[in-house]
Amino acid sequence: ETGVTQSPTHLIKTRGQQVTLRCSSQSGHNTVSWYQQALGQGPQFIFQYYREEENGRGNFPPRFSGLQFPNYSSELNVNALELDDSALYLCASSLAVKNTEAFFGQGTRLTVV
């Protein structure tokens, strides 16, 4: 059974650019959530996907968007990058929306310069 994997592990982008982060959920998990963790802070919920549909969103602007594919892998897209978008982005998968045991990936460290 493979765990949650995220790619890339690190990347550097310039302000105003766009970025796509990827997440492969744990085998059999149909629910994927994305979190933003700024330095020295706890993770903040961005949104959740369940069976390819967004079913919940945190307090993030529309330039944060996502996708979930039929194999339940997911992407997080951020447009018009700002310096404050620099953070660790964590993906978590779970068996179902009502299943509270979430398994996290190792995260993608995004630096915006």
Place this chain on the structure above:
Amino acid sequence: AQTVTQSQPEMSVQEAETVTLSCTYDTSESDYYLFWYKQPPSRQMILVIRQEAYKQQNATENRFSVNFQKAAKSFSLKISDSQLGDAAMYFCAYSFYGGATNKLIFGTGTLLAVQP
């Protein structure tokens, strides 16, 4: 809105000793879950222990146990026989069972150092 507060930014413990990390939360819901997650330098969040709000019995997992006080909205983590590998950032988290998502609401974390 639900909130989670961790008032100890940093804690230190001697190897083999016991340490308690504090967490308080605020919610108007009656059915929810509470968690402690460990985040080592590798960055991956690892579930340490989970508590269902409807259960009065405190959860335990080997050297890790919680003190869940529902009326006081307090959820502390006790680590017994501390080991060097316990050094990490610890996050307290809340999830509302009846919501549309199983999103987690995290505290700001407590950095635990284990002294040899």
